[in-house]
Amino acid sequence: MTGTPYRGRLAPSPTGLLHLGHARTFFIAAERAAAGTLILRNDDLDTQRSRPEFVDAMLEDLAWLGIRWAEGPQPGGTETGSFGPYAQSQRGHLYAAAFQQLREAGFLYPCICSRKDLLSAPHAPHAEDEDEPLYPGTCRARNPKSDEAASWRLRVTDGEEIHFHDALLGPQKFIAGRDFGDFVVMRRDGVPSYQLACVVDDAAMQITEVVRGRDLLRSTARQILLLRALGHPIPAYAHVELMRNEQGERLAKRDAARSLRYLRESGLTPQEVREMAFAGIE
Template identity: 65%
Template sequence: MNPPYRGRLAPSPTGYLHLGHARTFWIAQQRAQAAGGTLLLRNDDLDRTRCRPEFVAAMVEDLRWFGFDWSEGPDIGGPDASYNQSERLPLYIAAFEHLRTAGFLYPCVCSRQDVLRALSAPHQGEEEPLYPGTCRNASPDHPRPGVNWRFRVPEGETISFTDGAIGPHAEIAGRDFGDFLVWRKDDLPSYQLACTADDAAMRITEVVRGADLLTSTCRQLLLYRALAEPEPAFYHAPLMNDEHGVRLAKRHDALSLRTLRERGAKPAELRAAWNAVL
C-alpha cells in the first residue's frame, strides 16, 4: 500500500520569488491536489549571508496572494515543525554522523578555486565542479567544523530514476558528477544533505522542482540510499525563460511576484500567460 501523497514547496528566502518559481510551485500544488494529498511549505533559509527576514515575510505573502494553500508550514506549524531549516540543525548533524560512521564521507581542505585549477577542462555554470579526488583518502577522524566534507560517490555506477515529467534519466557517478559537498567548513549542511534529510523526515512522497536540479537528484538518491531512507518520486518541471530566452532568476525583479503584485497583476491572468513565455 502506497503512503499518502505528501508534497512540498521549498523556496529559499534569498530574494523575491519570481514567476518561474510560481509556475513550478503551481505544478507541485496541482499534483498534490490531484492525488488528494498534503502540501507543506518549508523555508529553506540555511544561507546565513543571503537569507533575510523581509524575504521570508514576502515569500509567504506573495505565495498566498498567488493562490497557494498549504496545510503545514512556518506560518501555521504542523506535525513536522520546525519548517525553518535554520531550526533543524540537530537533524542534519544526526544525518552527517550516520554517513561518517558508515564510511561515506571524508574531510576536504580544497577550496573551490583549488578544485577549478585541478580540472583539465574549464567549468561553466552554477553546477558543482567535478571534484578531482585530492582529499579522497583523508581520515574521517576530524572535528566536523573547519573543513568541508564530501560524499564519496561510487565511481562508474549509473544512477537512474524515472522522472514524472521527462521520463527515464541517468547519470554516471564520477563522470557526470563527482564527490559532492555534504557539510561546509562554516559548520552548516550543504543543500544536498539538508534537502534529503528534510524530505525524508517530512515523509515527502514526490519532489517537484525545476529541471536544473536533475543532477542534484542523482546526488540525493545516493544520500537516500546511504541513509537507508525510502526514495520519493521526482517531477522536474521545465524552466521558464524571459523574452530573451534567458532563464528566470531572482535578479529578474520585473517578473518577481512582489513587483507584479504591486503593479496590479492578477494571478489568474499570469497563469494564463505562462505558455507564451515558455
C-alpha cells in the same frame, strides 16, 4: 512508495523575491498535491542572503497566487503541522545527526580544497550546475577520522549509474564520476549542504514526491545516493522546465521585472500571472 498518501512540498529559499518561474513550479506542485497534502518549507540555510522580509514576501505572494498549503509557516507568523519546525535554520540537530551517521558508516572523507582550487581544476563546472564543480578526488586519501577544519564529501562509486523516472521528463540516468563527483555534505563552517539538508528534511517530513526545477536533476542523482546511504525511502520526482528571458537565460531572482511582487503591484491578477507562467515570457 506506492500506496502511501501523497505528500508534496514547496521549498523556496528567502534570498530574494519569487519570480514567474517559481510560480509555474509551485502551481504544478500544488496541483499534483491537490488530493494529498502540500507542505511549505522555508529553506533558509543561506545565512548571508536569507532575510526576514523575503520570508514575509514569500508567504504573501504564494497566498496571493491562491496556493494553499496544509503544513508549514503561515502568514502572520504561525506554523501548522506535526513535522516542524519548518525553517531549515531551526533544524540543525537533524542535519548533525545525519552527518554523524554518514561519517561513522564510512561514506565521508574530509576535504581541504578551496573553491578556487576546484574552479582551476581540469574539469569545468556544468553549465546549469555551477554550484558544484566536478570534484577531481584530490582529498580522497585523507584520514576520515581527522578532526582538522575541512568540508566533508560523500565518496561516490565512479561509473555507478543512477536511474530514476521523472514524472514530467521521463527516464533519467546519471553516471557518478562523470556527471558529478564526490560532493559536499557538510561545509567547513558546520553548515550542511543543500543536498544533505534537503534529503534529511524530505525524509523527516515524509515527502512522497519532489517537484522542482529542471536545473536540479543532477542534484536528484546525488540525493538518491544520500537517501540510500541513510536508509531512507526514495520519493518520486517531477522536474519542471525552466523559464527563460528573451536572451535565453533562465530567470533569476535578480530579474526584478519578473518578480511576483512586481507583477502583483503592476495590477495583474493571479489568473493573469498563471497564464503568463504557463505561456512563457510575453
